[in-house]
Amino acid sequence: MHFQARRTLHAALAAAVLAAGAAGAWLAQAQANKPPPAAVPPALDGIALAAPDAAAITTPSAANAWGGVRTGDHATLSxxxxxxxxxxxxxxxxxxxxxxxxxxxxxxxxxxxxxxxxxxxxxxxxxxxxxxxxxxxxxxxxxxxxxxxxxxxxxxxxxxxxxxxxxxxxxxxxxxxxxxxxxxxxxxxxxxxxxxxxxxxxxxxxxxxxxxxxxxxxxxxxxxxxxxxxxxxxxxxxxxxxxxxxxxxxxxxxxxxxxxxxxxxxxxxxxxxxxxxxxxxxxxxxxxxxxxxxxxxxxxxxxxxxxxxxxxxxxRSAAPLVETWTGPGSPTVTVQVLFPPEYEASAKPAMKAAKDSLSWFSRTLGPYPYRTLTVVIPPYNATEAGGMEYPTFFTASGHATVEPNSLDEFLLEGVTIHEFGHGYFYGILASNEFEEPMLDEGLNEYWDNRMLRERGQQAHPMPPFLKRIGIDPAFDAFDIVRVGSPRDKPADAPGQNAWNRLQGIGPVYNRTALVMRDLEERIGREAIERGFKEYYRRWKFRHPSVADFREALADGSGQRAVVEEVFAAQMYAVARVDDRVSEIASEEVLPLAGTRLENGKRIEETRADLDKRIAKVRADWKKANPDAKEGRGPFPWRTQVTLRREGANVPQTLVVHFADGSSETVAWHANEKWRTFSWTKPARAVSAVLDPRRSHYLDVNKLDDSRTLDKDSRASRRWASDAMAFIQLLLSFIATV
CATH class of the missing domain: 2.60.40.1730 (tricorn interacting facor f3 domain)
Incomplete structure (x- = not known):
């Protein structure tokens, strides 16, 4: 099921932010008022039921679970x-x-x-x-x-x-x-x-x-x-x-x-x-x-x-759109799109997205094993039937017009890709969506957003009249997921079951996707893909648990220690991530006043004499280096950068840039609340950037990941001018009414 693309992007972004911060005290109130559960009469054979609070499994399944790995030598797929x-x-x-x-x-x-x-x-x-x-x-x-x-x-x-x-x-x-x-x-x-x-x-x-x-x-x-x-x-x-x-x-x-x-x-x-x-x-x-x-x-x-x-x-259905697809290891697949007349414009884009998905998932996970795929676009006023998955059959979303680089195009293709992806994570990999929804909704959200990223597909939420005057911001898929994820005060572990959640089902999608995206940044694209392919190989046509996914990912990627660390902190539990550059300072290391020994004799240099000597050294250096940039001189500079950690320990990279074009890079991965790094170099510092590759999308605020030594008002001027231009545009429209 697609959670976020059921609204327009504007509403999705706003609703996701509200949900992340205030999912409500409804759960606590409901539990306080909840009558004691009625006992289920004992079964005739004494076989028990799964616990009502069952959630993510920590112990891997046995090798022979559900008949063992389906190697292709069996008479049937499952x-x-x-x-x-x-x-x-x-x-x-x-x-x-x-x-x-x-x-x-x-x-x-x-x-x-x-x-x-x-x-x-x-x-x-x-x-x-x-x-x-x-x-x-x-x-x-x-x-x-x-x-x-x-x-x-x-x-x-x-x-x-x-x-x-x-x-x-x-x-x-x-x-x-x-x-x-x-x-x-x-x-x-x-x-x-x-x-x-x-x-x-x-x-x-x-x-x-x-x-x-x-x-x-x-x-x-x-x-x-x-x-x-x-x-x-x-x-x-x-x-x-x-x-x-x-x-x-x-x-x-x-x-x-x-x-x-x-x-x-x-x-x-x-x-x-x-x-x-x-x-x-x-x-x-x-x-x-x-x-x-x-x-x-x-x-x-x-x-x-x-x-x-x-x-x-x-x-009322129009004549179905029918095509075929072929790919390595898969049978020829008959793909059909069923749609109502009012959404004819959606049929061909949905077909293309479905066939592209067949190619992407077959290449990155494993072959599609069935001979059919049916895409249903519900009619107007039946949209709640859309965005849902079933084996070889799923429902998408319908739009009366689908212009290139429009929001409708992004939603239509995004929902189609997402629902197709469920055919793998919900369908072939058949996890328990009651108790471990992250194995379907979360992993699928991550994998189909990777596909959107590979396609270079972005959301353009502005209406056409604003695009015509140059107001056309674009959002990457993972940026949209990040906005919808509760990062500041996450309440529910992604591995929690589907119903016992303070912040609802949304974080199962978006926070799981961000955890996996950040893990990919940490261990590399090839490693994460090896892990997912191993997961598909081991668990297709069976019923894996979170622990089984963890083991397959650890073995397939070759990064067991990292995988186990991430699962402990962000899958079985939930931890806030919030690192920032707290301070940056850079000062010249000048000669110091006082006395010193010279040829066995103690002499004193007065403050006035010291200032004269410093001034002469600077003048001589300036004369010898007339084209030197600001921030360089005859004396070295001591730079200090202080980092603050107000959440879970994650591996960080700090890059400090200096006026002479040089830089220093250090790693910070320690269980401590702060750390100050210092350098003495020939040039003054210009800026300090934490997480330069934007590896940590779980981080609460990316705007505090960098600081400049001097105030830089370019960004604020840019946003202010854009805001003023927009306000002037609205006033001009009002004036013509």
Whole structure:
């Protein structure tokens, strides 16, 4: 999901700054008023649930976790744990999906399983009593753009029957995270027959899904339907040695406002029946031509080695834009863009960004393994369905016009690249987005901003009329991320889970991206890329933890000590970074008044005589060096620069420039609050610059990283003149009204 590009850049920058400084005391108040959690009834087999406060794992997974590294010698890309055969029919007038599914699940554990858990995500939208709406109410804000739910626009999912063979399966709603009893997003099924170790069982489930008006990720608007998290989906049974587990446990969290999803890899065979005239797009490959019956078309899609399935249907869609892409190690990929007529201008830029992303991610991480990629641009008034990712299928953003170097172009391409990137970090690298969202949202934010940086792509937020008069500032991708990151008073470690966060989900994106960007500056581009490629190699089609990423990055980059230091300070914890140049002074080292021994005799040079001697030496030197620059002379200069550290210890570089064109460079990486460096040189100091390569984007304030010995008003004059020009422009417009 794309967090920041859901607004215009102007609003994003302002909102990000406010969020960074005052995310609110809502969490403390909510926790103070929160009733004690209801106990989850014990499972029939005694298998526990993941803890409600589970977050970043510190212990690496076992080598054989989820069947071990997928080397390419296996018969399938993933260790397929689950299979879904679903038949679903959409009633677009009532926005209802009626479905039947055969869910086949394999017990990988060494113990019999009697109770299984399924996610019923659509129940997050059944009413204000869900965990989703409870957290939204406690935070005092809507989801992303704040679209609300009106009467008659709620959604839900109802299981109308569950059978194991011929036996009915009883089930109950549970709240594994201690949410309100009115949250129905997780259900426990108590099986009549235990699933033995290594065996499989099939659950036949009839269900009905009422889609909500789209306010967050999924739902309808008019004839447009984005159908996601729409079927009963089994939770993940984690085994000892997997993501820190020491015994079998079910990972089944409620649908929180700012959490996303986690599921086993498997196979999907899904038949979608919709009225004729509706354009359909979905996860996976279409199997032949749709079959027509009674004015309805049935589209059958199949996809293996994924962990979710989403689809769209709309009778207003324009003719899809379809192209192909090929790359080393990947199959030929059919890429299609589905879009409404009002956003025709967005289709080709989205296609180009998607194909460029295929090339970039395949080259820098690993080959794209699927044969399809579908990009959906939601229509006007359904933008909350945009900026969301599913396997082989994602939603982007739509713009009526997409001019070169415009804000719309930056947002469209940025969101498209970001959502494609999720196909790797959320899709192929299948991390747990409930407990460790940084492995998807944070790493993806970092990697797609690297792609924007490589493309030389910048945001130009000014409207056209200001650009025409020369007011056209441009912002690099990482500069935008930096503005949105809480640097001064960070409250939540990037490794914290998705819902227990004082400053919300935003820092998972931007602070993680900055931590990784600063690590790249420290160990080098090639090292960071080796580390990420090793991460992809080890953990594709498995479920890594933060500890697994740390180990792959340390081994792949060859920089274990640095990686472990950064993870301890900025991933598992959060620390303010704030270094600055506190003082700079440079004074001539002149002869000193007093007495001295000369030829065994003590003599005294008076102050007047000393001043005369200094003046003569200066005059003689000036005569001999008529073209010497200011700051040079016959006497040496002692320069002192004091640095202050008001945050975490990070490796710093200080460069001091002198009037004769020389410079001195020193390193500072010590756990101390200040340090003074000094030099005695033939020339006076001109300036001192800390972090000259701008390696530390986490630093609170980059404006105090440098000082000049003499006052320099050029910057203030420049900003003042620009401000005055802008004010004069506004006054001239007002005068013409």
């Amino acid at each position: 260790d397929r744990v689950v299979g879904y055969r679903i038949e679903a029919t959409l009633d677009p007038a009532r926005h209802v999906v009626t479905g039947r599914q055969a869910l086949t699940w394999r017990n990988r554990s060494a113990v019999p399983v009697r109770s299984v858990y399924v996610h019923l995500y659509m129940n997050a939208f059944e009413g204000e009593g869900s965990t989703f709406f409870t957290e939204m109410r406690q935070r005092g804000e809507g989801f992303r753009s704040g679209v609300g739910t009106e009467d008659g626009e709620w959604g839900h999912i109802a299981m109308r029957g569950v059978r194991q063979g011929a036996a009915n399966v009883p089930w109950r709603f549970v709240q594994p995270d201690g949410g309100p009893s009115t949250d129905h997003t997780v259900a426990r099924l108590d099986l009549p027959e235990a699933v033995q170790p290594g065996a499989s069982t099939t659950l036949d489930i009839d269900f009905t899904t009422q889609l909500p008006r789209v306010i967050a990720r999924t739902g309808y608007f008019g004839s447009f339907h984005l159908v996601a998290q729409w079927f009963p989906k089994i939770a993940v049974l984690e085994l000892p040695g997997e993501r820190g587990a020491t015994s079998p446990r079910w990972n089944a969290h409620e649908f929180h406002m700012e959490s996303e999803f986690y599921a086993d890899f498997g196979s999907y065979d899904v038949s979608l029946t919709v009225p004729k005239g509706y354009t359909v797009g979905a996860t996976g490959e279409l199997q032949g031509k749709p079959l027509e019956k009674n004015g309805l078309l049935t589209h059958r899609y199949v996809q293996h080695d994924v962990h979710d399935f989403a689809w769209t249907a709309d009778k």
